[in-house]
Amino acid sequence: MSNIYLIADESYTILIAVKAVDEKEAKNYFVKEIVEVDDEFVEYLTEFTYPSLFGNFYQDHIGPFYNMFNPEEFEERLEQMAMDDRKEYISSWIIKNTTEFFKDAPELGDEYLRQLRKSNEENKFAGDFSKEFIEKTAKIAIQNDFYYGKLNIIKLDLENEPVQIIKK
Secondary structure, three states: EEEEEEOOOOOOOOOEEEEEEOOOHHHHHHHHHHHOOOHHHHHHEEEOOOOOOHHHHOOOOOOOOOOOOOOOOEOHHOOOOOHHHHHHHHHHHHHHHHHHHHHHHHHHHHHHHHHHHHHHOOOOEOOOOOOHHHHHHHHHHHHHOOOOOOOEEEEEEOOOOOOOOOOO
């Protein structure tokens, strides 16, 4: 039997109502719909800038590679490295972080890294990703509470009452 669910981002700035059997199916509908209507979220997934999904890969165990006060500069620990060593170090962490993020879908990680290499060669800041990549990556990002934060999924129950109060 289907139910009506309200799904909201962490701050309740986006609210979607869906008809679904359970919360998992409701979340899947949310992902499919959100990649169709939220261009900024799709840019978050496909751009190689900060802040974006790429920003989660452009770091090591200490933190981001860019200087927080001047994103055009590297952090001091990287400034001290020779240019070739720094490139190799950053590249190895990007691959490690990408592989970890896409551990359950390595083909998506491969596509991400291919598009990153291509964008570097063409001096572009966004990848040309497949629709399938965007939908599957959106699902992973949302499951990890990226971009929208923790989703609020509320099952509406109007069976016995004509009103249901929903509090943040």
